[in-house]
Amino acid sequence: MFGHDRAVQNIDFSYAEVAQRIREGDKQAEGVLSQRIAPGITQILISLTGNFAQAQELCQETLIIIISRLRVQPLDEPDKLPAFVAQIARNLVGAERRKEHRRKTDVDSEAIDQVADQSQGQEYEAQRESAAVEIRKVLAEMKSVRDRSLLVRYYLRDEDKKDICRELGLTEPSFNVILFRARSRFLELLQKRGLSGEDLFCLTFLAVIAAQYWWK
């Protein structure tokens, strides 16, 4: 449901250059591009399907389509590659929905779908359970009820940061610090639980964000 557990690196390169290398048959360039764009594709697909397992499958399909295309065709507008990738991912979801709709007219296929859905549901529930356990710990560790309230209003109720700051009497930097600590702790607990890869990356990402706040 949430995201894959693969290590993600922020590899800086130009799309024009990597596309050229892929067209020249550089397999390493294919790997570099996949590593760069897979997390975003996965999140798009999760948004559209609400199903991590299906999102993973469709992410692989998206990557295959993109790399196959780059092997044979140069990029006209390299800067627009991310938008193009996102559009392919969305199109694949549309195609998958149409396919599922057709499958549901077939009784035998429906039975297979139910089994698959059950398995995906279990994985989803396990991930939710894990998230619930860790966020509960984070909340319990927060001494201030105000800070707990902040976390819930921001992440669960999707309330606006400025409204929360005003109502709780917080400055925006204070808000960011509380949020940053809570997120860091959450990821730390998830990591202790055995998750790695993307979570480790998230920690690095949060450290970068923290550095930005401190320098301001």
Add this chain to the structure above:
Amino acid sequence: MKLNDLPTAERYVAGTLSDEEVARFEAAMVDRPQLAADVNVRRRIKAGLELLEQRGQLAPLLAPASQRPQFLRYAAAAAVLVVVAGFWGTWRYGATSPAAALLASSEIGAAKVAANFMLARTRAAGAPEFNVKRDAGLVRFRILVDNAGDAPFAVRLTAAEQSGTFTDSTIPQTSDGFAEIYVDPRELNSGDYVMSVSSQSGAEQRFPFKLHVSP
């Protein structure tokens, strides 16, 4: 789109972006794995909070938890005080009753003095008898001591019927040869009492008397 365009990430997860904004954000997310990681964390936290809320585990965490223990702490402290006060009262008023009956002049403040009695050693066989009203006010005892210059005196009032019970006070100085002490009748029952006065040198004078306390 900048890396720290987090309000957009908030709205993306909340599903409040327009179609055009979604397209721009998703393109940025493909380009920047950091943004995808941020969305991933937000989704996890949100899912965890949703599950806690479904199970009714969220509300207790948001309740002013500090108030409840604070209240309990105050209640516990009050309970301890009551118990301590109870023990103190038992010790002070039970073991040494009539505890607050005997008061030095410095302790009476503006309290009303309803009667004056004198205690002196005489050759008469019987102990003097005094009639007091329980709620009329304090009773002043003027005690004729043998050695007025030996002040301060330690005074002890003993109730004969309650063997071992007594109360102490101190008379810092005498006036015209009399040591003055005050008795609060509200703390006393009718009966035989002995007022004993001890000087610093250890000489003790005892003054038995009978007290009749009427309502």
